[in-house]
Amino acid sequence: MKNKKSKKTDTSGFTASISFDRRLAPYDIEGSIAHCKMLVKCKIISKSEGDKILKGLREIEEEISKEKFKFLPQDEDIHMAVERRLIEKTGESGGRLHTARSRNDQVSLDMRMYLRDEIKKISALIENLQDSIVKSSERNMEVIMPGFTHLQHAQPVLFSHHLMAYFFMLKRDRERFADCLKRVNVLPLDAGALAGTSSSIDREFVARQLGFSSISENSIDTVSDRDFVIEFLSVGAMLMMHFSRLAEELVIWSSPEFSFIEMDEDFCTGSSIMPQKKNPDVAELIRGKTGRIYGNLQSLLTVMKGLPLSYNRDMQEDKERLFDTVDTLKNVLTVLSPLISSLKLNSKRMLSLAKEGYANATDAADYLVKKGVPFRKAHRLIRDIVLYSMGRGKSLEELSVKELKVFSPLFSEDFFDVINIKRCVESRKSQGGTAPEKVKNQIKKSKVKEKQE
Ligand code: ARG
Numbered sequence: 533m534k535n536k537k538s539k540k541t542d543t544s545g546f547t548a549s550i551s552f553d554r555r556l557a558p559y560d561i562e563g564s565i566a567h568c569k570m571l572v573k574c575k576i577i578s579k580s581e582g583d584k585i586l587k588g589l590r591e592i593e594e595e596i597s598k599e600k601f602k603f604l605p606q607d608e609d610i611h612m613a614v615e616r617r618l619i620e621k622t623g624e625s626g627g628r629l630h631t632a633r634s635r636n637d638q639v640s641l642d643m644r645m646y647l648r649d650e651i652k653k654i655s656a657l658i659e660n661l662q663d664s665i666v667k668s669s670e671r672n673m674e675v676i677m678p679g680f681t682h683l684q685h686a687q688p689v690l691f692s693h694h695l696m697a698y699f700f701m702l703k704r705d706r707e708r709f710a711d712c713l714k715r716v717n718v719l720p721l722d723a724g725a726l727a728g729t730s731s732s733i734d735r736e737f738v739a740r741q742l743g744f745s746s747i748s749e750n751s752i753d754t755v756s757d758r759d760f761v762i763e764f765l766s767v768g769a770m771l772m773m774h775f776s777r778l779a780e781e782l783v784i785w786s787s788p789e790f791s792f793i794e795m796d797e798d799f800c801t802g803s804s805i806m807p808q809k810k811n812p813d814v815a816e817l818i819r820g821k822t823g824r825i826y827g828n829l830q831s832l833l834t835v836m837k838g839l840p841l842s843y844n845r846d847m848q849e850d851k852e853r854l855f856d857t858v859d860t861l862k863n864v865l866t867v868l869s870p871l872i873s874s875l876k877l878n879s880k881r882m883l884s885l886a887k888e889g890y891a892n893a894t895d896a897a898d899y900l901v902k903k904g905v906p907f908r909k910a911h912r913l914i915r916d917i918v919l920y921s922m923g924r925g926k927s928l929e930e931l932s933v934k935e936l937k938v939f940s941p942l943f944s945e946d947f948f949d950v951i952n953i954k955r956c957v958e959s960r961k962s963q964g965g966t967a968p969e970k971v972k973n974q975i976k977k978s979k980v981k982e983k984q985e
Pocket residue numbers: 549553609635636639843845847848
């Protein structure tokens with residue numbers, strides 16, 4: 533065989549994460565500053581070398597924030613880019629910074645610090661949205677709409693009651709994020725590559741510097757673990773599911789068939805060919821973006837499935853999933869709040885539909901129950917009356933007492949007060965019910981700020 537020249541394949545572009553992990557730079561540097569101070573404190577490096585490193589790191593921080601930092605093709609990831617620049621600036625001293633740590637614990641540190649900040653931002657944005665929901669509920673306390681089950685008219689409810697349902701979903705979402713934060717806020721640094729380090733380090737000191745509330749217990753678990761990312765993606769998926777249900781309702785409600793609401797033009801677009809159209813694009817896109825949020829969760833679960841301990845490079849695939857979910861949730865929250873605030877309600881239409889479809893049939897049955905008829909029997913009687921009315925194209929209100937008495941002698945004039953749509957709403961006074969005073973209670977409760985981390 534002729535001597536075939538072996539061609540080297542350049543895989544650096546394939547393995548690099550710098551194009552997306554550079555957003556971790558501020559955390560990478562803050563983490564390195566704390567690590568450096570610890571190395572000095574524990575006399576692993578000298579004070580003067582430590583000072584040189586700290587000065588260098590602060591300069592790099594400034595270069596990056598002012599977009600003056602020059603990333604080089606050989607900078608595989610953010611950790612190597614910062615270290616490369618530090619060594620350029622400080623020579624041998626910079627080379628000592630990596631004592632007692634590895635990129636495996638460093639990357640987990642950066643991700644945890646980043647996520648800690650983002651969870652707080654997302655939680656504040658959810659609170660904003662909750663605020664828009666409460667304000668709209670307060671403004672529209674008079675509005676009655678048909679409540680639905682199976683997307684069929686079920687019972688009349690206050691619009692505010694319906695909207696406040698979302699408030700409570702979001703409250704649980706915030707609780708879940710706060711809980712997730714507890715497991716994010718654990719210091720992984722100085723677990724080393726996987727086995728710990730032989731240097732006498734002080735992880736408590738690093739944790740205090742960086743505001744971590746606890747320290748990881750097992751160095752192998754520390755560098756293997758992406759549960760905290762998966763948990764966040766999962767909590768985010770649940771939040772997005774809530775957004776998607778709300779978006780879907782906005783789409784349906786704004787259709788000409790429903791005409792319950794009108795969305796502000798800012799949140800709609802026209803059609804390029806049909807001049808009469810006003811499309812609810814923003815709500816549709818919120819619904820549509822749920823796909824990527826679920827996908828991100830599914831994707832990382834799959835990346836992690838079957839990985840042997842400890843660190844494996846596969847785990848670098850966590851970042852784009854995480855960043856995309858963070859960005860998408862923030863984008864959605866930023867548009868959803870003003871969208872809710874700007875909703876215009878067609879209260880006449882809602883009321884007239886609430887009156888249709890025998891939405892007061894349960895109240896009619898309750899009327900008989902209060903007169904001593906067992907509920908099951910009352911239910912049957914009213915069903916017969918509804919069928920009778922349907923056959924005559926009448927609503928329950930349009931029946932005469934005489935007609936009603938054919939079904940039961942218990943009917944009298946007071947029946948019409950009970951099945952009056954406003955009365956139907958007002959009578960549902962059980963806790964959490966749709967009676968105005970109970971909905972006001974929910975609103976009042978929503979204003980009691982619960983303590984969240
Ligand atoms: N860029 C890597 C990641 O995101 C950092 C850790 C690399 N560690 C290693 N031993 N190659 O996961």
